[in-house]
Amino acid sequence: MRSSRVEELITIGALARASGLTASALRFYADCGLLAPAEVDAATGYRYYTRSQCERAVLIRRLRGIDLSLEAITEVLAADLDRAERLLDAHVAELQRRAKAAARVAAQVKRALGAGHGTAVPAAELARAIAQVGPAAAVDDSVLTGILVEADATALTLTATDRYRLSTRTIAPLRDGGEWSAVVGAATLASLRPWLDSIDEVVLAPRESGFALTSGDAEHDCAGIAEPFPDYRVVLDGLPAVRTRVLMPRTALLDLLETAGDDSLVCAVDGSVLTVSGAVAATRLPAVVTGAPMDLAFRSTVLRPAVASAVGPDLMVDLAAPDQPVVVRSATDGDLTTLVMPTFVPNTEDDR
Template sequence: MRSSRVEELITIGALARASGLTASALRFYADCGLLTPAEVDAATGYRYYTPSQCERAVLIRRLRGIDLSLEAITEVLSAGPDRAERLLDAHVAELARRAKAAARVAAQVKRALGAGRGVAVPAAELARAIAQVGTAAASDDSALVLTGVLVEAEATALTLTATDRYRLSTRTVPLRDGGDEWSAVVAVAPLAALRPWLESIDEVVLTPRASGIALASGDTEHRCAGIEEPFPDYRAVLDGLAAVRTRVLVARAALLDLLETAADDSVVCAVDESGLALSGAVTATRLPAAVTGAPMRLAFRSTVLRPAVASAIGPDLMVDLAASDQPVVVRSATDGDLTTLVMPTSIPSTEDHDR
């Protein structure tokens, strides 16, 4: 007969049921010193444990479930709370890094095997491109295709382009691994709605679908509906731009502030060697600017020029002028990859102002 102390012990089978581990796993952990039985019957070899050892067994099962090595489990269980927390945080960070690397490799292999025509891009860069280009899309559906964004996948980059006929914005985002060439026009609203999600992830894969595109990261996939109309030939517009006669480098924030407070929707910009003068219906303000080339005077609708300035990034704008009736090219001086064309309007006459 076993002593009263032995009567308080539980068998390996009971511990297995209580902890969710198998008996063979418990024997393995006993043999490696991770969970030693409280008592082993010398005659039968039966292993007995105390009920309090069930908590340690459960911890071992959970730690093995997140791929912690036996050595690391021993270190975590023997450490104080602060050190155990640091060890676990480091392990989870490594798991996240490996998961991202695995997802990237899987995407590469799927593309190599022809499992998809997806292209991988940095998600945050794509979110910024959507914000910068999307404002140039039309807000009404009189020409449905102009309410969309043209998404073009090429050998090394993804290009986003939008235009409402008065503005045209185009921006490229580098691909991480290359991919097939394809294009699709997608509605701007659902694409813009994905920006918070894109800003929260590292990489996104875009794949053309029967109608529109899919954007995927891990197990999450979003669909953006397509627009089945031909997009305007914006490259012909860019290639057909007249030669630049005047280049202006101006502080973006100062110009934007003036446009936000413009007294009239029509503003006139006059540039010469002394800077840039911006006038509305009543007031005129001069901004410091570096001007290269001939003096020029142009008029714009502020509701057209303002979004082009607001969507640019960096502290400075580079503005290329060809003539008072030709598209103006607005670029971020620190990010020449973003290009926006703004159409000027006819210059209001003095008589118009006096009426």
Template sequence: MAESDGLITIGVLARASGLTASALRFYDDCGLLVPARVDPLTGYRYYTEVQQERAALIRRLRAIEVPLESISDILSGDVERAERLLDEHVDELQRRARAAADLAAKIKRTLAVGSMDDRVALPAALLAEAFEQVRNAAADNREIPVLAGILLEVRANSLTLTATDRYRLSTRTVVSRDRQGSDWSVVIDAGDLAPIIGWLRRLDEIVAAPTDQGLLLVGEDAERYCPLIDEPFPDCRAVLSGLAPVRTRVLTARLPLLTLLENSSPTVRFEIENAGLTVSDSSNRHHLPATVTGSDIDLFFEVTTLLPAIHTALGPDLMLDIAAADHPVVLRSATDGDLTTLAMPTWHPADR
């Protein structure tokens, strides 16, 4: 059989189509491109000129990784079905490309975290909760910039978060899952935390590390930076260790107290005695059941100071440790003992 008979050899077709001879033999064996004639004596395969176009199409389809079974359908002659199959295949390629890009990004983040000397791994939802609780004690204004921040301190197997606006102080400790490197501390801007808190709640674990760009938080799907405040933070350890001895302790239900404060005038009075706790403002007076140990005492609070501290406490009960009317009151939650909040009483309105 000669090419002059209108047929071409497998070698000619290979050169014309860009496919190898072995590929053409493979497509013959799977029925995708069957030769027009096979010499019974030599086994040589011969193709028609028309089959060059089919061979070229097969090469182009394989170049974009179309499966063999789909190629057969695409080349069947049904144009509408061929177009639909090609669109579906391209959609799948795009999905795989996105998945590969996401996986590559995760690998790069893993490599980046692994190269950091100082880092700590934490339960992400617990860190989000701690941010939410502590940030209410940060200052709303920038009169003293560092007071608008939260101090993060990594020591031993834990991360401690602290915020204060001079009238309130909240500190929370989160136990780490893993820790590498030395002790470190940074002050992050509390005003930028809302979207980060929402992101953390969707994750299982987060790795935190200090960098020149800010506090780096690396999760399973992305990374975030918390801007830093480059100023010395007040020595809150000294404040906590220097608290006067507790003279009065009050244990009361949190929700009724919270409801009262949400509907009170700006300043409220706490009358604490063995019979319980009485909360009053300029127009109302309410008695709340409470367990009181120690001395009777009267306190005045600005609602804007006290209410956020009670909002962030967890559990049904609230404990107040009181040293004196002009000392910070320590608020603790029975179900969340590692959260400590200090709220400063105010002067009696008549004394101003």
């Protein structure tokens, strides 16, 4: 008699903890087809994975850590051993750099194991997250001048919004410090970036008001803002359904935006091409487009910061309609999500 074995399903949170990726990064890799869940609950939308997928998730994390594009990772994981080795040989210099970085991480983990209670993260990653999220904070509203910092077992999340823009960034922690949250002034956190860039690891520990950042003998107290922060997840959950998804190299689009000045740009998405036009000649950028063609317009000064602050070599852009917020997503071990409002360009032929 032949027996069959049904492999145990685990939640996305369990896979995140086992692989070192955040749940949001796993959703990113699922949406781009690199690591699809084994099962999706039709009623709730919850994603479930098998334990055997942890190995693939870890490989994806490691390959992203040396800045391989999603296309290159797909090739490596699908190739036989000889071809995979040839593909990876092109990154020998980066692998040597990672070996040195691994030694630093091992030292950080040793220190983290002996440290007190708190959420430990790479200090440079926290500095970058503050720089990426901080510009979305308001300048004249008490709670919205702050950055919401949330910690749980799989991520440290920083979020800022001025009700017109919204940016949220996650970082995979080196050590879980429990679940907690606090709102701290964006200017306060920005002032700590030079210090964070000078150290390897920092521990965030909640206080009665705000939290403290510690590294060795150095400690910085960050006073909290008592007013409740808006529920940004309601904003994200309330976005219209995605009609078109675009996956593209970040650098190519950023190089184009850097030369566009303050021009208004029209982005036409169709097939496997993103065409960007404005005061200069139209430029065609390679892209993987899923869904209906769509034309949108942006001020380059609005779109550029969202692209410049993204993490990793690839961008995923979710489009609902020409007059609805565009969701710009990127991921490595954590992810960054930014909402960008386009300028609506009417279809003059339909208006006749």
